[in-house]
Amino acid sequence: QVQLVESGGGSVQAGGSLRLSCAASVYLNRDYCMGWFRQVPGKEREGVAGIDQDGSTRYADSAKGRFTISKDNAKKMLYLQMNSLKPEDTAMYYCAAGRIKYSLGRGYYCPGLGASGLFNANEFDDWGQGTQVTVSS
Numbered sequence: 001q002v003q004l005v006e007s008g009g010g011s012v013q014a015g016g017s018l019r020l021s022c023a024a025s026v027y028l029n030r031d032y033c034m035g036w037f038r039q040v041p042g043k044e045r046e047g048v049a050g051i052d053q054d055g056s057t058r059y060a061d062s063a064k065g066r067f068t069i070s071k072d073n074a075k076k077m078l079y080l081q082m083n084s085l086k087p088e089d090t091a092m093y094y095c096a097a098g099r100i101k102y103s104l105g106r107g108y109y110c111p112g113l114g115a116s117g118l119f120n121a122n123e124f125d126d127w128g129q130g131t132q133v134t135v136s137s
Contacts, residue, residue: 009131033110047119
């Protein structure tokens with residue numbers, strides 16, 4: 001099991017920036033893909049950004065052009081740089097780790113990161129406790 005601890009959330013005005021960090025208990029090598037999700041009360045958890053074992057990234061349409069996901073394997077860290085923040089970005093943000101799988105047809109792949117920016121939270125195995133982001137207008 002991978003332990004994940006998020007940090008970096010806070011309150012910011014619209015147009016501002018925040019950088020979320022996620023400390024993992026294991027090296028983020030080719031065995032894992034990582035994702036950032038967010039959730040507001042009463043709504044389903046939604047994928048924001050993901051990075052697979054090869055370093056390829058995926059973004060939700062709402063995050064494209066504003067958010068950047070990155071990882072530092074040596075430091076066991078995952079990051080989410082969020083710029084041009086909007087009030088609708090207000091949510092609890094979660095870091096998640098998924099195991100890479102293999103099939104003859106697809107090779108190695110991350111079940112939680114689909115094509116065209118699709119995210120499947122159920123395919124991520126480990127989750128952090130979340131960090132709150134509040135954006136005021």
